[in-house]
Every structure is written in C-alpha cells, then in structure tokens.
Amino acid sequence: xxxxxxxxxxxxxxxxxxxxxxxEKAFGIWxxxxxxxxxxxxxxxxxxxxxxxxxxxxxxxxxxxxRPRLYATMLAAQSLGAIPVPLYQDAxxxxxxxxxxxxxxxxxxxxxxxQVDKLLDVREQCPQIARIVYDEPRGLRKYDEACLxxxxxxxxxxxxxxxxxxxxxxxxxxxxxxxxxxxxxxTSGTTGNPKGVVHTHNSLLDRASxxxxxxxxxxxxxxxxxxxxxxxxxxxxSYAQWLAVGYVVNCPESAATxxxxxxxxxxxxxxxxxxxFEGLLTSVMIRMEDAGAIKRKMFxxxxxxxxxxxxxxxxxxxxxxxxxxxxxxxxxxxxxxLRNNLGMSRVRVAYTAGEAIGPDLFSxxxxxxxxxxxxxxxxETAVFVCLQPDHQAKADxxxxxxxxxxxxxxxxxxILVRSPGLLREYYKNPTATAEVLTADGWYHTSDxxxxxxxxxxxxxxxxxxxxxxxxxxxxxxMFAPKYVENKLKFFSFVKEAVAFGDQRDRVCVMVNxxxxxxxxWAERQNLPYAGYxxxxxxxxxxxxIKACVEKVNADLxxxxxxxxxxxxxxxxxxxxxxxxxxxxxxTNKVRRGFIxxxxxxxxxxxxxxxxxxxxxxxxxxxxxxxxSVSATLQLRDAQxxxxxxxxA
Amino acid sequence: xxTQKIGDVILDVENISLRFGGVNALSNISFNVREHxxxxxxxxxxxxxxxxxxxxxxxxxxxxxxxxFRGQTFKHMNSRQVAEMGIARTFQNLAxxxxxxxxxxxxxxxxxxxKSNLFLQALRFGPAEREECEHREYVEQIIDFLxxxxxxxxxxxxLPYGLQKRVDLGRxxxxxxxVLLLDEPMAGMNMEEKQDMSRFILDVNEExxxxxxxxxxxxxxxxxxxxxxxxLDYGKKIGDGTPEEVRNNEEVISAYLGTSx
Numbered sequence: 016x017x018x019x020x021x022x023x024x025x026x027x028x029x030x031x032x033x034x035x036x037x038x039e040k041a042f043g044i045w046x047x048x049x050x051x052x053x054x055x056x057x058x059x060x061x062x063x064x065x066x067x068x069x070x071x072x073x074x075x076x077x078x079x080x081x082r083p084r085l086y087a088t089m090l091a092a093q094s095l096g097a098i099p100v101p102l103y104q105d106a107x108x109x110x111x112x113x114x115x116x117x118x119x120x121x122x123x124x125x126x127x128x129x130q131v132d133k134l135l136d137v138r139e140q141c142p143q144i145a146r147i148v149y150d151e152p153r154g155l156r157k158y159d160e161a162c163l164x165x166x167x168x169x170x171x172x173x174x175x176x177x178x179x180x181x182x183x184x185x186x187x188x189x190x191x192x193x194x195x196x197x198x199x200x201x202t203s204g205t206t207g208n209p210k211g212v213v214h215t216h217n218s219l220l221d222r223a224s225x226x227x228x229x230x231x232x233x234x235x236x237x238x239x240x241x242x243x244x245x246x247x248x249x250x251x252x253s254y255a256q257w258l259a260v261g262y263v264v265n266c267p268e269s270a271a272t273x274x275x276x277x278x279x280x281x282x283x284x285x286x287x288x289x290x291x292f293e294g295l296l297t298s299v300m301i302r303m304e305d306a307g308a309i310k311r312k313m314f315x316x317x318x319x320x321x322x323x324x325x326x327x328x329x330x331x332x333x334x335x336x337x338x339x340x341x342x343x344x345x346x347x348x349x350x351x352x353l354r355n356n357l358g359m360s361r362v363r364v365a366y367t368a369g370e371a372i373g374p375d376l377f378s379x380x381x382x383x384x385x386x387x388x389x390x391x392x393x394x395e396t397a398v399f400v401c402l403q404p405d406h407q408a409k410a411d412x413x414x415x416x417x418x419x420x421x422x423x424x425x426x427x428x429x430i431l432v433r434s435p436g437l438l439r440e441y442y443k444n445p446t447a448t449a450e451v452l453t454a455d456g457w458y459h460t461s462d463x464x465x466x467x468x469x470x471x472x473x474x475x476x477x478x479x480x481x482x483x484x485x486x487x488x489x490x491x492x493m494f495a496p497k498y499v500e501n502k503l504k505f506f507s508f509v510k511e512a513v514a515f516g517d518q519r520d521r522v523c524v525m526v527n528x529x530x531x532x533x534x535x536w537a538e539r540q541n542l543p544y545a546g547y548x549x550x551x552x553x554x555x556x557x558x559x560i561k562a563c564v565e566k567v568n569a570d571l572x573x574x575x576x577x578x579x580x581x582x583x584x585x586x587x588x589x590x591x592x593x594x595x596x597x598x599x600x601x602t603n604k605v606r607r608g609f610i611x612x613x614x615x616x617x618x619x620x621x622x623x624x625x626x627x628x629x630x631x632x633x634x635x636x637x638x639x640x641x642x643s644v645s646a647t648l649q650l651r652d653a654q655x656x657x658x659x660x661x662x663a
Numbered sequence: 664x665x666t667q668k669i670g671d672v673i674l675d676v677e678n679i680s681l682r683f684g685g686v687n688a689l690s691n692i693s694f695n696v697r698e699h700x701x702x703x704x705x706x707x708x709x710x711x712x713x714x715x716x717x718x719x720x721x722x723x724x725x726x727x728x729x730x731x732f733r734g735q736t737f738k739h740m741n742s743r744q745v746a747e748m749g750i751a752r753t754f755q756n757l758a759x760x761x762x763x764x765x766x767x768x769x770x771x772x773x774x775x776x777x778k779s780n781l782f783l784q785a786l787r788f789g790p791a792e793r794e795e796c797e798h799r800e801y802v803e804q805i806i807d808f809l810x811x812x813x814x815x816x817x818x819x820x821x822l823p824y825g826l827q828k829r830v831d832l833g834r835x836x837x838x839x840x841x842v843l844l845l846d847e848p849m850a851g852m853n854m855e856e857k858q859d860m861s862r863f864i865l866d867v868n869e870e871x872x873x874x875x876x877x878x879x880x881x882x883x884x885x886x887x888x889x890x891x892x893x894x895l896d897y898g899k900k901i902g903d904g905t906p907e908e909v910r911n912n913e914e915v916i917s918a919y920l921g922t923s924x
Contacts, residue, residue, distance in 0.1 A: 042803035043766075043815060153808075154862075156869055271813035 017193035019216040021057070021094040023258040025188060028054035031261070034234065037083045039266040040276070048083055050261075056084070059173030060091035061184045066176050067122070067146055067164075071096035071190075074118035074199065078102045078111070078133075079126025081240040081266045084150050084166055086254065088124045093197060093216075094188045097122075100199045100211070101245040108133040113208050114201045115141045117443060124166075127151040135160065193217040199442060200247050202394050211442030212247075212394045222397040222436035223255035225418045229402050230364045236262035236283045237361070241273045247394040248368065252286050255397075277358030285365040289372040292387070295357055296379055317345035318382075325382025331406035350383040359385050364405075366390050368398075371474075373505035374410035381408065389413045391472060395451065395458060397436035401472045412471035422472065423457070428493070429478045430464050431457040463495065465576065475577070480607075482517025484579050488655075492579020494522060496607060499580050502570060506563045507532045511592050511599075513610050514582070515618055521583040523621040525614065526560055527592050533559075548589045548646055557651055560587055564653040571656075578658035584621045585653055586628075588614075589646035595635045621650055669890065670698035673874055674719070674750075674842055679728035681714055681898075688714045689725065689898045696842065701868055701875045703885045705909075706895035707918060712878045713755060715895065716844050719876070720752050721745035732842075746775055751840035753831045755847045755878075761820030765830050768819050769805055772837025773798040805833045808870070809863060825856040829863070836867065843867065845877040849884060857881065861888050886910065894918070 032051035089099040197216040240253035267276040380387040391413035392398035403414035421433040476495040496514040503512040510529040516522035544550040592598040620628035631645035674696040681689040721742040783791035894902035
C-alpha cells in the first residue's frame with residue numbers, strides 16, 4: 016500500500032504509542048521519545064508553522080545535525096504538504112544562497128547559533144527569508160531580529176493552536192497524497208550550481224521498504240544517526256526507513272561522542288562510508304601495536320585464522336571441525352571483544368557505500384563476524400538500486416538489483432536504471448532533467464559497469480573516463496583508469512595513482528607513495544632516507560611498488576573485461592600530488608588531464624621505453640611562494656599476465 | 664535565567680593594603696564590581712593581580728581595608744566562608760584532581776551544596792541517593808554547556824591543557840556562584856582555544872547571569888569581553904574604567920610600554 020511520511024507516523028503513534036521512536040542523550044542518560052510523544056510534537060510544530068504562514072507546496076530549509084526536534088520539523092512540514100529541504104550543516108553561508116533562492120524559501124528551521132548566524136549573514140542575498148526557528152537557544156539571547164523564534168516558544172504557540180483546532184493537522188495529513196513531493200535534496204555539483212533532486216513520498220518510501228524487506232528489518236532494530244541528514248543516505252536510514260519500519264533512531268550527543276555513543280547504543284543496523292571503517296580499523300591496529308606482547312601475539316594469531324576462514328564462515332559455508340572450534344575460541348578471546356570495542360556487537364546488517372572499499376578492509380570486518388555489505392545507489396535513485404544479499408558479499412561488486420529495479424547497459428557501457436525510486440525531476444531545471452531521465456523512464460547513472468556471471472553489478476568507472484586501448488597486445492580492450500588506480504590505492508603504501516592508456520597501446524601508471532606508510536616500512540628495513548624525494552627513488556621502494564603493481568596485474572588478468580588494463584610500465588613520482596599545485600581537486604581527486612600535461616615529459620618517457628627521465632616541476636608552498644623540485648626518475652617495467660578465463 | 668542588565672554594586676573593595684613582610688603587594692586599592700558585569704583586572708607581571716583575587720577569595724587576609732559583598736562587610740574570612748557566600752574561582756595553575764574523571768572533578772564543586780551526612784552518602788541510601796541525582800543533573804548541565812560530553816569519564820590528567828582549563832571552569836560553575844573569579848583563564852592557550860574560552864566566559868555571563876572578575880594578559884581578549892577594567896602596577900591602582908578609557912590612559916600606556924624620559 017502506498018503511504019506518506021506523516022501518515023506512517025500517525026499509524027505508529029496509533030498502533031504502538033509507547034514504543035520508542037527516537038533517543039537522544041540528555042544529562043548523560045539516553046532519553047526516549049515515544050511514537051505518541053513524537054506525534055504530539057509534530058502536530059504542535061505543524062500548528063505553529065501553519066500559523067506562521069507555511070503553505071502547502073512551500074519549501075522549507077532544515078539545517079543542523081541529527082536532532083529529534085529537527086526530524087519532527089521535517090515531519091511537521093510534510094504534514095502540512097510543505098517540502099523540507101535539508102542542507103548540509105557544515106556548508107558555508109554562501110553555499111546556502113543558491114538552494115534557498117532556487118526553491119524560494121521563506122521558512123528555515125535550524126539547529127543553533129552557528130546556523131542562525133549563517134542565515135543572517137546571507138539575508139541580503141535571500142531577502143525572502145521571513146522566519147528562522149532555532150532548536151538550541153544558547154548564545155542567541157541577545158539577538159533581537161524579528162524573524163527569529165525559539166523552538167521552545169514555537170512549540171507553545173503550536174500547542175495553543177492545536178487546543179483550539181484539534182483536528183486541523185490530522186485533516187491536513189489526510190490531504191497528503193503518496194504522489195506528492197515529499198522532500199528535495201541538493202546534490203553537490205562539481206561544476207555549476209547544485210541541483211535540487213525532487214522526490215515524492217512514494218519514491219522514497221518504496222525504496223525504503225524494499226531495503227527493509229531485503230534485510231528483514233524489524234521495529235526492534237536500532238540505528239545511530241551520525242552522518243549529515245542532508246545526505247540522502249542518512250535521510251533514508253534514519254528517516255524514510257525509520258518511518259517505514261518503525262525502528263529506533265538514536266541521536267549522538269555531539270560529533271565528538273559518536274564512538275562512545277556507538278558502544279552504548281550497540282546499533283543493529285549500521286551504515287558508514289569506507290573512510291569510517293578505515294579509521295576504526297587504523298585505531299584498533301595502533302592500539303594493538305601498543306599492547307603487551309602476549310595480547311599482541313594472541314591478536315595476530317587469531318586474526319590470521321580469521322583471515323583464512325572468517326570470510327568463508329560469513330558466506331555461510333561450513334568450516335572443518337578443527338577450524339570451527341579454533342574460530343569459536345577466537346570469537347571468545349578476540350573477535351567478540353573487538354566487535355564490542357568497535358560498537359558492533361549487535362550489528363546484524365552493516366552497509367558501506369559511496370566509494371570503492373579495499374578488499375582487505377572489507378574482509379577484515381567480515382572475518383571478525385560483522386555482516387558488512389555493499390550497496391549501490393545515489394541521490395537520484397533514492398539510494399537502493401543494488402544490494403548484496405547476506406552470504407554473497409564481494410569486495411568488488413555492489414550486489415544484485417533489488418526489488419523493482421531494472422538495469423540495462425547503454426552502448427557506451429553506461430548503467431541505466433529504472434525503478435520506482437527515481438527522482439521526479441531536478442527542480443526548475445528541465446534541461447538537466449532531460450539529460451539524465453529518458454522519456455520511457457530510464458535514469459542515466461553516468462557510471463560504467465556490467466553485471467557479472469552471478470548477476471552482481473560491478474562498477475568500473477565514470478563513463479566519461481572509460482577509454483579504449485589502441486594498438487599493441489590488447490588492442491581495443493576497455494581501459495578504466497579509476498578502477499586501476501583504486502586497485503593500487505588499496506595498498507597502504509600507495510597514496511595516489513594516475514593511470515594513462517586511453518588511445519594508447521598499453522597502460523602506464525604514475526604512483527605517489529604514502530610517506531608515512533613507506534617511511535615506517537623503510538625504518539623497519541633499516542633503509543636510511545633523506546626525505547620524500549629520496550625515499551621515493553630508492554631501489555627497494557621501487558621493488559616493493561613493483562610487487563604491488565604486479566599483484567594488481569595478476570588480479571586484472573582474471574577479469575575478462577579489464578585484463579587489457581594491466582599496467583605495463585610505472586614510475587614513482589618525486590613529489591606528492593597537491594591541490595595547491597592544481598594536481599588534485601579540493602576533495603582530493605586526481606586531475607588526470609592536468610597531470611598528463613604537467614608531466615608530459617614523464618608520460619612520453621614511459622611510452623618511449625626510457626629507463627630514466629629528468630623532470631623539473633614548479634611547486635607552490637603553503638605561504639604562496641613558488642619553488643622548483645627536480646629529480647631524475649626511474650621508469651620501470653612490470654610483468655603482464657595472460658588473461659585467465661574464469662570458470663563461472 | 665537572567666536578563667542581561669548590569670545592576671548595582673555587588674562587590675565593593677575598599678582601601679585594601681596587603682604586605683608580605685616589607686613588600687607592599689597591594690597598597691590602598693579600591694574598586695567595585697557591579698552585578699552581571701565582566702570586570703577585568705590587568706597589569707604587568709608582579710602588579711598584584713593574583714594577590715587581589717586571593718584577598719577577595721579569603722586566601723590572604725589584607726592588613727588594611729575591607730571588602731563588602733552584597734551588603735555584608737568582611738575583613739577576616741576564610742575561603743570556605745567566602746565560597747559559601749557565593750564567590751567561586753578558577754586557578755592560574757590548574758588545581759584539579761588529575762586521577763579523577765571529569766564528572767567527579769566537577770562534582771567536587773557541588774560539595775558545599777550537599778546536605779546529607781557522610782554516613783548516608785557512603786551507603787548511598789535514601790535522601791543521599793536522591794540528592795546525588797539532583798547534583799549529578801546540575802553537573803550534566805555544565806558538561807553540556809562546556810561541550811565536554813565526550814570526556815565525561817576520562818581522567819582529567821589525560822586531557823589536553825585547554826580542556827583541563829574548561830573542567831576547572833566547570834568545577835567553579837558547579838558551585839552556582841554569584842561571582843566568578845577567573846585567574847588567567849587563557850594563559851598558555853592558542854588562538855582557537857582562547858576564542859572558545861572567551862565564548863564560554865561570555866556565555867556563562869549571559870546564560871547564568873554570573874558576575875565575572877577576570878585576570879588576563881591578552882589585551883585583545885580583555886578589551887573585547889570586559890565591561891570595565893582595573894589596571895594595577897606595583898600594587899597600586901593606576902587606571903579604572905571602560906576598555907576605551909583605559910586604553911587612552913597615559914599612566915596605563917607608560918606602565919605597559921614604558922616611557923621615555
């Protein structure tokens with residue numbers, strides 16, 4: 016049955032009024048907000064908003080972290096048929112101007128003084144803002160702007176309104192249709208203005224319940240909401256699925272307490288981008304290296320065992336009797352306590368998404384008994400396109416298309432998606448909408464990929480970056496630079512990699528070593544070095560990186576479509592790629608074209624089979640001065656493997 | 664909570680002189696503090712700023728002069744009596760219990776307000792338990808206010824210096840003081856920590872309505888957050904007024920920058 020957000024809220028409040036809906040820590044104790052209390056709060060806020068002039072179809076911004084009253088605000092706006100537009104709480108004031116003006120927003124509900132200041136700063140550019148409601152009054156006592164209202168006062172006004180008009184909000188909720196617009200999310204455009212992605216109640220809730228059915232989520236599940244609510248991922252996990260299933264959403268006290276709160280709450284359903292999992296693993300490893308010798312030995316012994324048998328166990332395969340017993344002992348001594356320390360004791364389903372996750376990182380969590388899986392989706396698809404079923408999680412695929420999703424590949428290898436969760440349009444931007452949404456309902460993801468033999472979707476790269484090898488041994492083979500680079504970057508020694516090969520006869524790569532990791536390794540090898548440039552050109556370092564490159568090649572050779580992307584030559588750069596020098600974007604993505612131009616001598620050297628090449632480059636120091644770095648770099652060959660045909 | 668109006672004189676310091684043997688630490692100092700204001704005491708090293716605070720706070724007994732707090736005049740009073748009257752302080756060199764957690768440290772600030780006897784407290788029985796919950800609630804409000812939720816249970820000795828300063832402030836706030844004496848709250852901090860601390864001091868003043876007397880070396884901070892400033896030099900008062908007045912005071916300029924003769 017099709018439903019709306021406020022409709023679901025009222026249903027929960029009616030069926031299980033005393034069940035917990037949200038928890039937030041106050042006075043150091045988790046305080047529970049029940050569904051009925053939440054419904055009451057939503058009704059009051061909606062009443063006050065109506066009095067303040069919020070109309071059906073109006074947009075309203077919500078800026079702040081995960082706070083129950085901000086979630087209640089979104090529900091209240093939806094109850095009145097208005098459209099909440101969550102914005103990132105760490106965006107600068109200027110970045111909020113476009114969304115606010117684009118959606119002609121008069122009404123804002125924000126978390127605290129920081130956000131109020133931000134909006135007051137841009138008031139000249141957005142003169143239509145008539146009302147700003149703030150949740151946390153601290154520091155705002157002296158502000159006398161007429162447009163400011165404290166949430167506490169707002170709730171009192173709302174309560175008075177509800178007492179006079181007890182049936183008003185319920186009546187408004189009844190007018191909401193599943194096909195109405197429910198929310199709008201702005202995507203961070205790398206070029207040009209951000210685009211407002213318009214979703215209906217139906218598109219969000221359909222996907223939310225498909226995901227919930229897939230993982231058999233129940234009202235007893237617990238979630239910790241700690242990522243920005245403006246991001247569709249968090250919005251689905253702690254808002255759409257929360258209402259669709261009726262589980263408990265826990266709000267951390269502050270960003271600094273997330274790890275503590277994670278341990279206290281012990282979520283059963285968990286979601287994080289790969290960098291969070293990586294950060295957790297690093298902190299564990301550092302603490303283990305500082306532990307006593309016996310503990311360290313025990314840890315490494317059982318981690319070796321986990322590496323060997325853990326993933327198989329997670330995939331539902333039976334272990335041998337001895338291994339099974341050994342693993343059970345490990346679970347008692349190491350894996351259990353470790354999961355507890357990570358706050359993952361109770362995790363039943365954990366997801367990672369957003370970027371590629373390294374196979375070692377991925378299998379670490381699975382081997383200690385955390386059911387970590389991957390999914391594929393975007394803001395435009397309301398997240399759920401592909402999901403990995405339990406027991407079938409692989410590091411290099413993103414799972415099978417989930418219920419209601421159709422996937423096909425365009426001629427250029429682009430993944431096209433058709434599902435009930437697609438965006439309705441980009442707000443006031445028919446040109447952009449037409450670019451991604453075809454008349455017969457297919458959405459262009461601009462990702463290149465394919466379905467493997469098991470029906471799992473594999474993402475290779477952005478379509479515009481995928482090229483072809485021309486001439487040579489692998490003539491005509493597909494070349495996916497990002498895929499190759501990522502495989503290299505999964506080694507802790509490799510910080511960045513830049514792959515070339517489009518319209519060339521083979522693939523060559525420039526590698527940036529990770530100074531900390533390689534420096535640490537060099538110290539343990541008793542290898543003296545003077546600095547980054549010196550270290551990067553050591554023969555031993557080259558040998559080590561060569562081993563990494565060849566492992567990648569061996570891996571690629573097993574891949575039918577990408578065997579041609581094997582790396583035939585590589586070099587190690589003498590300086591770190593840096594956004595200040597224009598080599599990386601501000602979000603640390605390599606600018607391949609710029610690097611190819613800047614280091615054209617090196618690229619030519621690689622393809623001309625030279626063994627060394629002199630290069631001098633300008634560098635910009637942080638204080639704005641410029642200098643130059645020069646070095647003679649070695650260029651090395653790497654072994655290429657025969658493509659292996661894999662038996663499916 | 665309070666409205667932000669600076670009120671009448673709450674603390675009046677009259678003709679205080681303090682001598683250590685032949686050294687005149689303070690000579691004939693008079694100034695007053697009004698309710699809800701932020702009052703700064705500045706001066707070069709050895710000017711007598713900390714001695715002045717120690718007199719107000721009952722640690723030192725001045726040889727001459729008297730101090731009037733809310734109409735009550737006292738000459739000889741120990742620090743506990745002063746604390747009971749509603750004057751709290753923080754220390755230039757932190758005086759926290761390093762091995763105790765942040766919560767326990769701040770709880771010690773509630774000491775004066777705990778009424779149940781030691782026996783009941785030890786058993787955590789009946790009224791003692793109820794009372795502890797009330798105090799803990801107040802301490803939690805302070806923790807929330809100072810944004811140190813992530814360190815509740817961390818032993819104070821493990822925290823960085825800037826956070827220890829915050830805990831010190833928290834313990835003083837736990838007394839629910841009417842007047843808060845801050846001895847160099849920003850010493851040894853970097854720019855960002857100073858900004859945070861200034862924010863907290865102003866918030867305390869605004870949210871709790873606490874009157875604040877602070878000693879500080881950073882002139883930028885003093886001029887930004889104080890309502891009025893007293894300037895001491897070699898135990899004498901050489902200036903008193905708004906930051907603007909003090910800044911233009913010839914004597915103050917020469918004390919700080921030296922004069923050419």
